Amino acid sequence: MAEMSYRTALVTGASSGLGRGLALWLAKRGLRVFAAGRRLPQLQALAAEAQAAGATVEPLELDVTRTEAHLERLRELDSECGGLDLVVANAGVGGVTHGKRLDWDKVRAIIDTNVTGAAATLTAVLPRMVERRRGHVVGISSLAAHRGLAGHAAYSASKAFLATFMESLRVDLSSTGVRVTCIYPGFVKSEMTADNHFPMPFLMETDAAVELMGTAILRGETELSFPWQLALPSRLAKVLPNPLFDAAARRLR
Structure with a gap:
C-alpha cells in the first residue's frame, strides 16, 4: 500500500491511559489531533501539555x-477539518461480569461503549473515506478477544466483536485506499487496570505500549499484538480443545 500522509486524527477515550498517550504521540509527530472523551478537564490538560511541546x-x-x-x-x-485521515476507536470500559453473578446493567454498559460506541466511531466517516480513497480506521481490541476470560464474559466478547468487525472491514476495503488496523494490547498500566485484583503478567508501561501502537499505525500494519510473551500463548489458546482451555482458565481464575 502506498505511503499515506496524515494531517488529522481523532482518538476516542483520550482522557486517560492508552488514548491519552496515543493522542499526544500523534500530535508530537505533526498531526492535528482531536482528543475525544467525556472528561473535559483531563482533555484540556492534555491539550496544554501538547501545546507546551509545540x-x-x-x-x-x-x-x-x-x-x-x-x-x-x-x-x-x-x-x-477538511476530512479526518485517521480515526482510532479506543474508548473502552471493563469490569467483572461473572456468570454466577451476572448483572445486566454492567453487561449493557460494556456493550454500549465497547461494541456500539466503537462501531459508531469507526462507521461515522468511513463512507466519506471510501469516497476520498484515503483514510485509516483503527480499533483497539485486546488479547482478551481470543478466548472468553473467566469472570469477564462481556469484556472478552466485546473485544472479540471489535476484532472480527475490523477483520471484515479490512477485507472489504482492501482496494479502496482506506487502511484498517486492529490492535490487541495485553495488560498496560492505566486507570482501568489499576482496579484489577488479579495477576497481570507482563504488565507494560503506558509509554512503551503507545510507542508500539503509534509506530504500527503509521506503518499501516494490519494487526499488532503485544507483549509477545502474552500474545503468543493467547493466540495458541484459540486452538486448545475446550476441556483443556476450561481447566486452564479455572486454574488462572
Whole structure:
C-alpha cells in the first residue's frame, strides 16, 4: 500500500491511559489531533501539555454511548477539518461480569461503549473515506478477544466483536485506499487496570505500549499484538480443545 500522509486524527477515550498517550504521540509527530472523551478537564490538560511541546491537540467532549449525537458530531468534525485521515476507536470500559453473578446493567454498559460506541466511531466517516480513497480506521481490541476470560464474559466478547468487525472491514476495503488496523494490547498500566485484583503478567508501561501502537499505525500494519510473551500463548489458546482451555482458565481464575 502506498505511503499515506496524515494531517488529522481523532482518538476516542483520550482522557486517560492508552488514548491519552496515543493522542499526544500523534500530535508530537505533526498531526492535528482531536482528543475525544467525556472528561473535559483531563482533555484540556492534555491539550496544554501538547501545546507546551509545540504540538496540537484539540479537546472534544464526546460520549460514544450517545450514538446518534456521537455520529452527528464526528461527521460535522470531518467536514470542519477538511476530512479526518485517521480515526482510532479506543474508548473502552471493563469490569467483572461473572456468570454466577451476572448483572445486566454492567453487561449493557460494556456493550454500549465497547461494541456500539466503537462501531459508531469507526462507521461515522468511513463512507466519506471510501469516497476520498484515503483514510485509516483503527480499533483497539485486546488479547482478551481470543478466548472468553473467566469472570469477564462481556469484556472478552466485546473485544472479540471489535476484532472480527475490523477483520471484515479490512477485507472489504482492501482496494479502496482506506487502511484498517486492529490492535490487541495485553495488560498496560492505566486507570482501568489499576482496579484489577488479579495477576497481570507482563504488565507494560503506558509509554512503551503507545510507542508500539503509534509506530504500527503509521506503518499501516494490519494487526499488532503485544507483549509477545502474552500474545503468543493467547493466540495458541484459540486452538486448545475446550476441556483443556476450561481447566486452564479455572486454574488462572
